Amino acid sequence: MLTRLAPLAFAAVASLLGMSAAFAQNQEPIQPIVPPQQVNLGMVELGKKLYFDPRLSKSGFISCNSCHNLSMGGTDNIPTSIGDKWQQGPINAPTVLNSSLNVAQFWDGRAADLKAQAGGPIANPGEMAFSHTLAIGILASIPAYQREFKQVFGKDKIDIEQVTLAIAEFEKTLVTPNSRFDQWLLGKKDALTADEQAGYKLFKESGCVACHNGPAVGGNSFQKMGIVQAYKASSPAEGRSAVTGKDIDRFTFKVPTLRNVEMTYPYFHDGAANTLTQAVDVMGRLQLGKNFTKDENAKIVSFLKTLTGDQPSFTLPILPPSSDTTPRPSPFK
Amino acid sequence: MLTRLAPLAFAAVASLLGMSAAFAQNQEPIQPIVPPQQVNLGMVELGKKLYFDPRLSKSGFISCNSCHNLSMGGTDNIPTSIGDKWQQGPINAPTVLNSSLNVAQFWDGRAADLKAQAGGPIANPGEMAFSHTLAIGILASIPAYQREFKQVFGKDKIDIEQVTLAIAEFEKTLVTPNSRFDQWLLGKKDALTADEQAGYKLFKESGCVACHNGPAVGGNSFQKMGIVQAYKASSPAEGRSAVTGKDIDRFTFKVPTLRNVEMTYPYFHDGAANTLTQAVDVMGRLQLGKNFTKDENAKIVSFLKTLTGDQPSFTLPILPPSSDTTPRPSPFK
Numbered sequence: 001m002l003t004r005l006a007p008l009a010f011a012a013v014a015s016l017l018g019m020s021a022a023f024a025q026n027q028e029p030i031q032p033i034v035p036p037q038q039v040n041l042g043m044v045e046l047g048k049k050l051y052f053d054p055r056l057s058k059s060g061f062i063s064c065n066s067c068h069n070l071s072m073g074g075t076d077n078i079p080t081s082i083g084d085k086w087q088q089g090p091i092n093a094p095t096v097l098n099s100s101l102n103v104a105q106f107w108d109g110r111a112a113d114l115k116a117q118a119g120g121p122i123a124n125p126g127e128m129a130f131s132h133t134l135a136i137g138i139l140a141s142i143p144a145y146q147r148e149f150k151q152v153f154g155k156d157k158i159d160i161e162q163v164t165l166a167i168a169e170f171e172k173t174l175v176t177p178n179s180r181f182d183q184w185l186l187g188k189k190d191a192l193t194a195d196e197q198a199g200y201k202l203f204k205e206s207g208c209v210a211c212h213n214g215p216a217v218g219g220n221s222f223q224k225m226g227i228v229q230a231y232k233a234s235s236p237a238e239g240r241s242a243v244t245g246k247d248i249d250r251f252t253f254k255v256p257t258l259r260n261v262e263m264t265y266p267y268f269h270d271g272a273a274n275t276l277t278q279a280v281d282v283m284g285r286l287q288l289g290k291n292f293t294k295d296e297n298a299k300i301v302s303f304l305k306t307l308t309g310d311q312p313s314f315t316l317p318i319l320p321p322s323s324d325t326t327p328r329p330s331p332f333k
Numbered sequence: 334m335l336t337r338l339a340p341l342a343f344a345a346v347a348s349l350l351g352m353s354a355a356f357a358q359n360q361e362p363i364q365p366i367v368p369p370q371q372v373n374l375g376m377v378e379l380g381k382k383l384y385f386d387p388r389l390s391k392s393g394f395i396s397c398n399s400c401h402n403l404s405m406g407g408t409d410n411i412p413t414s415i416g417d418k419w420q421q422g423p424i425n426a427p428t429v430l431n432s433s434l435n436v437a438q439f440w441d442g443r444a445a446d447l448k449a450q451a452g453g454p455i456a457n458p459g460e461m462a463f464s465h466t467l468a469i470g471i472l473a474s475i476p477a478y479q480r481e482f483k484q485v486f487g488k489d490k491i492d493i494e495q496v497t498l499a500i501a502e503f504e505k506t507l508v509t510p511n512s513r514f515d516q517w518l519l520g521k522k523d524a525l526t527a528d529e530q531a532g533y534k535l536f537k538e539s540g541c542v543a544c545h546n547g548p549a550v551g552g553n554s555f556q557k558m559g560i561v562q563a564y565k566a567s568s569p570a571e572g573r574s575a576v577t578g579k580d581i582d583r584f585t586f587k588v589p590t591l592r593n594v595e596m597t598y599p600y601f602h603d604g605a606a607n608t609l610t611q612a613v614d615v616m617g618r619l620q621l622g623k624n625f626t627k628d629e630n631a632k633i634v635s636f637l638k639t640l641t642g643d644q645p646s647f648t649l650p651i652l653p654p655s656s657d658t659t660p661r662p663s664p665f666k
Binding site for chain 1: 392421599654
């Protein structure tokens with residue numbers, strides 16, 4: 001009796017929980033974005049301030065948000081970033097949105113996680129051009145930061161661990177759920193037009209999904225740029241081999257997420273593709289050996305535009321003012 | 334009967350309206366900040382996006398908020414600003430906060446109002462280094478902007494008038510009411526400490542208030558920098574004479590607002606004073622022929638810090654993405 005009733009009961013509970021949609025998702029290579037289940041709110045608020053604080057740079061002008069601009073899809077929408085004294089960066093700034101879902105950070109994966117990443121640009125002479133010691137000196141001289149670090153971490157002394165932990169905790173909140181594609185995955189069958197669904201079908205059947213899968217539609221593997229045909233990069237970056245030292249990893253990069261891809265132009269590690277139409281065309285030919293027709297390309301692009309989710313929504317943080325003893329920035333020295 | 338009752342009735346109504354406080358204010362040379370009584374909300378929301386949009390610059394990297402950063406008192410907190418290709422600006426970026434209360438805009442007052450100011454930096458080769466025509470070309474190529482401009486202005490064609498009007502309307506909202514000093518002016522007598530009140534008394538009796546008065550505690554007149562003693566500026570800026578062509582206006586600048594002055598360091602048109610202590614000392618000697626004692630200086634500084642009001646609080650705007658036809662920025666050309 002029990003065995004005969006159980007499936008029915010399970011089906012009822014599953015239906016109540018919306019699990020029939022979950023079953024459908026399981027058959028799909030892309031899963032909906034799930035907002036973080038556990039965040040330290042005090043750390044998030046502190047990390048948000050640090051993310052927007054240009055005093056973590058030598059010039060006092062460049063913050064995390066300068067190149068990973070949360071008004072613009074978590075990127076700077078230029079091919080390669082502008083660093084201290086207008087230095088041209090070597091690579092396209094990847095989006096910070098949904099970056100907590102990445103297998104590793106940076107295009108070459110040289111940072112294991114967001115915390116390890118956050119310290120990088122601060123001390124990079126071509127980016128924020130500061131040092132961890134000097135950045136800590138700034139923060140420690142600002143009474144309101146002193147109090148907030150103490151409240152969040154329970155210690156009297158600020159250190160770079162705390163800074164990168166707080167920035168990473170804020171970045172964990174920068175996920176973009178509720179895209180039209182996710183609504184469709186979760187059962188709202190009219191969330192996508194016929195063309196968008198056709199684009200998704202092409203995306204799967206053509207093999208794009210072999211690399212661009214999972215909740216972030218990418219971000220979870222390293223792949224060679226230029227499998228079928230070589231890619232003529234406008235950047236000297238060699239990718240993963242810089243980390244592993246192995247020749248086989250040359251021109252191997254982390255597969256970028258396609259979440260919010262309509263906002264994260266220009267595309268590729270060198271930012272050489274201005275439009276999704278170009279990017280889909282190049283990817284088709286170089287990675288899959290496929291020449292998408294104009295119609296196929298347009299359908300895939302229309303599907304990609306359904307991956308734009310709810311952008312992070314928060315009040316612009318107000319930064320505590322420097323004190324009389326705060327070292328002043330050096331924008332022109 | 335009526336005449337005998339009227340004053341009583343008036344007093345009762347006045348008391349209900351908090352007008353006894355208003356009477357007290359009238360005796361003070363500084364008045365509370367009044368939030369704008371009438372704003373066009375659609376225009377404000379559009380102007381907020383434009384204020385944060387770096388696509389109004391040649392590089393795609395510099396927005397109004399880069400130098401008038403609303404996380405940092407509406408300034409950039411560096412002596413002179415960083416422009417396109419890291420050019421060093423000639424003058425300290427004045428705060429945008431409460432700038433609607435200024436008699437004119439820019440240190441030399443060359444723009445009559447916020448609308449006239451807003452177009453300046455976009456086309457200034459040393460700042461955003463763009464042109465109005467190119468900026469309009471960008472906006473007109475972005476469907477979401479096209480729709481929003483049409484909704485707000487009711488016209489099919491975007492022009493620079495609309496752009497500067499919208500930015501100015503947003504800037505009208507950037508007032509900072511409710512400082513502790515305003516609370517005190519409005520009758521909350523314990524809003525200031527004894528030292529802060531003593532500082533205000535010194536501020537009035539020493540003559541600071543001759544120039545720093547009105548709701549913005551400045552911003553309403555042009556005055557010579559260096560009246561009693563000459564000021565040795567680290568900037569070539571000559572002030573108001575550049576506008577009037579009159580020699581008598583050399584080194585005459587708009588008196589800066591002291592609202593939120595704790596946040597708007599460094600001080601003076603050349604940003605040469607890093608701290609309020611320095612600024613009060615220099616102002617005392619050069620403008621008033623007074624050597625404030627350490628104690629007097631500290632009291633005036635403590636009063637000045639009570640002028641920090643509620644900072645503008647709003648959700649970081651999300652900018653509409655460029656379309657395939659949007660001209661791309663030129664950060665390195």
